[in-house]
Amino acid sequence: xxxxxxxxxxxxxxxxxxxxxxxxxxxxxxxxxxxxxxxxxxxxxxxxxxxxxxxxxxxxxxxxxxxxxxxxxxxxxxxxxxxxxxxxxxxxxxxxxxxxxxxxxxxxxxxxxxxxxxxxxxxxx
Numbered sequence: 746x747x748x749x750x751x752x753x754x755x756x757x758x759x760x761x762x763x764x765x766x767x768x769x770x771x772x773x774x775x776x777x778x779x780x781x782x783x784x785x786x787x788x789x790x791x792x793x794x795x796x797x798x799x800x801x802x803x804x805x806x807x808x809x810x811x812x813x814x815x816x817x818x819x820x821x822x823x824x825x826x827x828x829x830x831x832x833x834x835x836x837x838x839x840x841x842x843x844x845x846x847x848x849x850x851x852x853x854x855x856x857x858x859x860x861x862x863x864x865x866x867x868x869x870x
Contacts, residue, residue: 754800755817757859759791760809766856767792767803774834775827777801797822811858824849824865838863 759767771777777794781787790805799819821827831838831853838853850864 754793754802756802756804757812757817757855758806758809759803759855759857759859761790761805761807763805763857764790764792764803770836770856771801771803774830774836776830809857811854811860813858813860816852816860816862818850818862818864820864820866822866824863827863 768779771792771794772779775796777796780793780795780800782791782793792803794801794803796819801817828838828851836853838851840849840851844850845864848865850862853861853863855861
């Protein structure tokens with residue numbers, strides 16, 4: 746039996762004091778919802794976010810450096826709608842001409858320079 750069953754969450758770093766900018770992007774553009782952090786963790790800043798079964802934590806790093814290569818890859822229930830939201834909000838993305846399986850995918854950067862991959866559902870799913 747493999748030792749792990751799934752990811753519990755993925756964490757990305759954000760600069761100190763950037764929670765409102767993060768909310769604007771992750772909630773306002775990508776459609777995540779914010780979860781309440783336990784009080785002892787809320788003191789540290791950052792955000793906990795959820796979309797379906799995807800949990801994303803944004804943690805404050807006083808020595809913040811964006812993740813330009815390492816990235817979470819998010820499967821999109823409606824890839825076209827996510828791209829439309831990005832366009833509507835003036836967020837640039839780069840579509841990759843090589844699908845993953847039969848799924849289209851692109852890369853977008855959050856307001857802090859963290860890379861995020863967005864992947865459509867496979868045609869056969």
